Amino acid sequence: MFAHDFLEEAAQHNALLQVHPYTKLLLGIGSIILVLFTPNYIVPCFLAVTLSSVTILLAKINLKFYLKLLGIPLSFAFMSALIIIFLSEGVTKIWSIQIFPWFTLTVTEESLNHGLHIFARVFGGMCALFFISLTTPMTDLFGIMKKLKVPDLFIDLSMIIYRYIFIFMEKARQIYLAQQMRLGYTKPREALNSYSMLFGSIFITSWDAGEDLIHAMDCRCYNGKYAKMITYNPVEWRSLSAVSLYLFIIIGMILWTSG
């Protein structure tokens, strides 16, 4: 329930932490956009494999952790793809089964291609998304938001939320453990009761934390400002050109496969 293997935890320790966030965002977001223009499943699969290797080999993210993480969205995508494969229309019939007299499941070449394509797109897109979240911690993104002129109010709020997620998570873990020790989750009814109590105390804790926060800010002469200047290592031309080259290759592949 209170998994400590957060994405953020992994991101803070990844081997590409020193690379400028612009470079990493260009690769991640660029791949996500390009995956939408792919005509079939070949390019998305290529994207998924290459981005995963970058995440695992270059960013040194634990393989088991990565697969576990990827498993969650892919299981959803797999089920959706199955439904598309069996239910969407097509001309060339490959295989069919009649379950009820009035209900037949049919796989056609078109539906198979369609399903595979959707699955591959999700696969590639998720790999790109995980590449961003596993190599670029939130703390780096705040600086980028500032550079991209996101309103201060939004950044300040997200920074405070970011800071407190971890505090409340820890608090929730402690309460949960304390409840477990007193057998709070042995019966379903009791579990429901304990669970509601847990959320009640988290609510009170967050209320208190809010008041403490105001005191702490007052104590430090709060005047509506939150420090945001975040310094990065300069953009490295080598990595930036590698990323650009990669994206051009993808564009080329898209043009070639759709041609």
Add this chain to the structure above:
Amino acid sequence: MDPLIELKDLEYAYPYASPALSDISLCIQKGEKIALVGSNGAGKSTLLLTLNGMIRPDKGTVTFHGKPVSYDRASLRKIRQKIGFVFQDPDVQIIAPTVWQDVAFGPVNLDYSEEQVQQAVSDALHSVGLEGFEKRPPYHLSGGEKKRVAIAGILAMDPDVLILDEPTSMLDPAGSEDIMDLLDELNHQGKTIIISTHDVELAYPWADRIILMEKGRIIASGTPEEAFSDKELVRRARLKTPILLELSQELKSRGMKTPGTLPRTVLDIIRIIEHDHHGSIRLSDNGYGTIHVGDVDLISGPQIQAILARTSCDTIGVMGSRAKICARQWGLTPDISYAVIDKCILQAMNGRTSLILTTGGMVTRVFERVTLFNQTNNRLIPVRSLIGSDKPDDLSGT
């Protein structure tokens, strides 16, 4: 001398509760090291919060630099910049997602320019020994590191007075000693420091002045020896007598003569016992051990290592955050990191050689302390300054 902060007849009660402070009058001088000691709920935190205007007393006045504190927004900002407050729980105080941003919080709100903010933050991180932690998120830090970040956040605003509510309550013993050493260092740089604690062993040797509190009242204010000697007061404040004081009281009641002052450190108690033995208990054959003092800014790691390889140093002590960082970088494992001078004098009296690594002004402090000890006790403990030179075994005296 005019007091820096003066409290007069303060009274305060939280809503729907019995009075938290009553009849509080207190003068705080510049450069003092004060420990506010009392049991839980004695009103220590409340008193500290009145000092920087976080709590407005129901009655009485708070004066800072001779001027009564007024409670409008602008004056409060000014006073909170000058009187920094470090909360007990660093998780309450650390508000930003990274160390750098948190330390910069105060300076940014004081409208410093970008360069000034950079400078203030790097200076503050430097003085608490947390360089290189800028991009770390706070939940990755240990308790002691979080406490340091909290202190750095206050130091970055360059206050004259530092108030710390229970600075060591969440730290392990080694972490506590580190923080107390840091507070000593800051005090040495001219900051007035006020802490609250119920750890008598910690407060007793550290503070210049102890203020005992009980049920919202000050029941004693004086030197640690005075404040803790009165058994009745200690009992009323629900504390206990520091072990060294108790030991000396017991020795006295058994007829051992105690010269002059009451003991505050192990060194003092050894002196008392020695005095009763007419001179010394035991001196090693080669007399006193030498205390070497090295300034980490003037000496390099390889030089120190070469010196250590040639001379036999029984004990290495480090004083101050910078010296601690250097020692870590040079691969030295210090034996002492708190109350270093006293412990090294003890070593010297036992015929052991020791090396103290420290920085700048603290070097003179070592010399002063040892010379004073030699004068008052008729001793001849040699203290030498290590000077970095090409010849590694050059232990030139000063």
